[in-house]
Amino acid sequence: MDRQLEACLAAERIVNAIQSAGFDLSDPRSIIQNAWCSDLSDSIQYAYGASRLVLWDEDYCDYVVKIALDPDYEKYCQREVEVYAAAAQEGLANSFGWCMCYAEPDYNNGMPGIYVMEYLDCNEDEVADDAWCYGYKEYCRSHGLDDSNYDNADEYNDWNCGEDEGMYLDYFESEMDRDYLRAFEIFLCKWRITDLHQANFSCGKPSEMKIVDYAGWGW
Numbered sequence: 001m002d003r004q005l006e007a008c009l010a011a012e013r014i015v016n017a018i019q020s021a022g023f024d025l026s027d028p029r030s031i032i033q034n035a036w037c038s039d040l041s042d043s044i045q046y047a048y049g050a051s052r053l054v055l056w057d058e059d060y061c062d063y064v065v066k067i068a069l070d071p072d073y074e075k076y077c078q079r080e081v082e083v084y085a086a087a088a089q090e091g092l093a094n095s096f097g098w099c100m101c102y103a104e105p106d107y108n109n110g111m112p113g114i115y116v117m118e119y120l121d122c123n124e125d126e127v128a129d130d131a132w133c134y135g136y137k138e139y140c141r142s143h144g145l146d147d148s149n150y151d152n153a154d155e156y157n158d159w160n161c162g163e164d165e166g167m168y169l170d171y172f173e174s175e176m177d178r179d180y181l182r183a184f185e186i187f188l189c190k191w192r193i194t195d196l197h198q199a200n201f202s203c204g205k206p207s208e209m210k211i212v213d214y215a216g217w218g219w
Contacts, residue, residue: 018055028069124199
């Protein structure tokens with residue numbers, strides 16, 4: 001099946017489940033506030049950040065739907081579609097979750113846009129543990145320490161305090177070859193992609209991971 005058609009069918013399934021439970025998509029915050037006490041199917045899961053709500057169906061786990069929490073944040077959803085298209089043109093699509101716009105925003109009628117992204121496993125604890133272990137080993141290597149000796153762990157933790165975003169990005173980039181890495185870092189700067197904390201990467205070895213929230217922040 002064509003990927004865009006597959007994504008549209010997934011989005012339709014999720015949207016229908018939300019509306020069948022009595023929710024109005026023009027008020028996405030109400031889903032966050034009331035999903036736990038509604039008739040929403042147990043298979044429909046959700047997560048949210050500062051700007052967007054993410055919904056997926058555990059029975060399928062093929063795509064997620066993203067909706068801006070208010071009109072001011074619509075630009076972040078739109079930016080992801082633009083970024084993915086640009087990444088594909090520059091041969092960098094493998095580093096970003098595939099996405100598309102399912103329904104354009106119509107705020108004159110109170111409706112936010114609906115966007116679809118491929119489903120990727122994003123276990124924050126797993127990503128954090130893997131990145132921390134990588135950072136710890138790199139710290140020991142650069143300081144001539146034995147990375148099997150966890151007596152150094154507290155020292156590394158103090159040194160790394162406040163450097164979390166850089167640590168996750170370093171881990172993600174650790175298996176990129178030099179030419180790809182250079183193109184990738186230029187791309188991040190050009191599109192002002194920041195806010196790359198542990199919740200914004202999928203799990204797995206660095207060569208298998210993707211960024212799942214690459215809209216940047218505050219631009």
